[in-house]
Amino acid sequence: MDIHVNINGQAVAWRANPGENLLDVLRREGFASVKRGCNQGDCGACTILVDGTAQRACLLLAGQAEGRSLVTVEALGTPAEPHVLQQAVVEHGAVQCGFCTPGMLLSAKALLDENPSPTYADVCAALDGNLCRCTGYKKIIEAVLDASGRLRK
Amino acid sequence: MIENAKVCLYPKNPGEVVRILEQEGRRALILAGGTTASQVRDPGVTTLVDITRMAPPTDALTHEDGEWFLGCNLRIQQLAAHAGLKQVFCGMLCDAALSVGSRPIRNAVTLGGNAVSVFRWSDPPVALLAMDASFDLVGPERERTLTADRFYSRHPRRILKPAEILKRIRVGVPSGRHGGAFFKFARTAFDLAVVDVAVCLWFDSDICSRARVAIGATRNVPWLSTRAARMLVGKRLEGKSIRAAARAAREETKTADDIRTGREYREQMVEVIVRRTIERAGDNALGV
Known part of the structure; x- marks a missing residue:
């Protein structure tokens, strides 16, 4: 159909x-x-x-x-004009193999659309269903918090 | 993949769903959140029935005359985050909803789907059973309401008659001194439960006048430990009666080994988690 x-x-x-x-x-x-x-x-x-x-x-x-x-x-963005979240992920080195990154970005976008000022705990909760087997989560969470700050400006 | 599915229908109201189910019988598969349906591999299914577009909206959560009305298509995440429901039995249903998987899963799973397709490890049905919820069903002949005890006396799929569906769930707002608590014990943050316990307690002064101790993840459907409740009713909530209730729940538990844990460990954990949940429900009720 x-x-x-x-x-x-x-x-x-x-x-x-x-x-x-x-x-x-x-x-x-x-x-x-x-x-x-x-x-x-x-x-x-x-x-x-x-x-x-x-x-x-x-x-x-x-x-x-x-x-x-x-x-x-x-x-979300283009190589020439990445979304703020994508730019933050690049700048924070929050990518290694990149396999989980699209899912991470979309979970993060859903969070920021709903809550523009998330806390560290809010970001952890929003990303708790996205597994990363390379970088760990610290840099990813920092990137999302950084992006939220940039989006608020 | 449901490889032989030819069509997906989008009925506009519960009556239309019932008519489709009457016509299609076992060839029809209901889609709500889809998380269970997406894992189905039944070659006999040819018609998918997406029930999430029904009107009046069946994803509503409303309050009227001392009751909460929970639409069958309410998403588990909506339930987990609902401020009003957090006041009912100390938010135990919200806690149970928050125990379901991760956020993207909760964004998809519906309350009705979770209640009807209940798996051994499903969390919200345990809270619904403890809260003595009512289940409003629509079928070809009439509408009927079942108590939670009846709805979970067997697997709900065996309780529902042919072409009958769950329309909504009702939860009464308790009066008087009462408390509730839900506790999920699992190996990791969003693994499926090893043991789920939900407890509702009512008090007359400081004497427990009524208790419902529901246990999940040990059988195919959640169940009430009547022996545990008997150990609490008519007594003050104190260490001795709580320990006796927890022991009684363990003795009443019938379970088996599975991929997560062995029978013996799960039985031990029933005792531990029942004790902790009663303590928490008691603290909530008595303001400790």
């Missing part, structure tokens, strides 16, 4: 099995920033924004996306 979504601000219709995982559909449609990690909702590598809230693409079926607004990290 045709699945109608707004992805990164563009209205599109995807031909998909409604019982397919949304993660599969997104990757097939070229949104390679959405990573397949555990495929069971634990690791956070496939985090996207669904109507503004961070959710797992691997735990959603394509049929559930009908009429929804989806955001992937492709919409």
Whole structure:
């Protein structure tokens, strides 16, 4: 069936099995920033924004996306003009292999959209479903706090 | 992936859901949050039924005449963060909701889906059972309401009749001196529970007049330890009665080994966690 979504601000219709995982559909449609990690909702590598809230693409079926607004990290910024969160991640050295980074960024964006002045604990809570196996979390959390300060200015 | 799914339907009200389920029978699979449905591999399913677009909105959380009405499509994160519900039984349902996975999971999982698809380790159903919640169901013939005791007397999927769905859950606002507490014991911050305990206590002066001790993660559905409750009712809440109640809960526990822990350890932890949860509920009630 045709699945109608707004992805990164563009209205599109995807031909998909409604019982397919949304993660599969997104990757097939070229949104390679959405990573397949555990495929069971634990690791956070496939985090996207669904109507503004961070959710797992691997735990959603394509049929559930009908009429929804989806955001992937492709919409966050460009290499020439990175989003403040992306810039902060670069400056804080909060990336090693980068596999978890798109999911981290989107969880962080959902947090800052809801709470522009998060505390350290708020950031930890917002990112608690995103696993990083390389850098640890200190620099990532610092980057999100730094970005929140820059966005408030 | 549900490989043989051909269509996804978006019914606009509970009656329409019931009609679809009547027509499609076992070929239909209900989607709410989708976290359980996305793991289904049933080749017999051809029709998906997304029930999250129903009107009037079924994700509402309202308060009227001494009761909270929790819509079936309420997201667990909404429940966890609700200021009004934090005042009911000392926020034990919010605590149970906050115990569910990580935030992106809570943003997706619905209360109704969690209550009906209950797994051994599901957290909110344990609190709902302790709080003596009511479950409003809609079916082809009529609407009916079940107590939490009845709803969780077996797996809810065996309690629901064909084409019957959960519409909302009601939680009464307790009066008089009372307290509640929820305690999840798990290996890591968002691992599934080894033991869940929820306790509600009512007091007449400083004598416990009613107690509900609900235990999760030990059987397929949460259950009430009636023996533990008997050890508390009619007594002051003090070390001796609390320890006796915790021991009684352990004796009443029927559980088994699983991937997380062994039977014996889980039984021991039931005693420990029941004791701690009763103490916490008592402190909440008596203002300690």
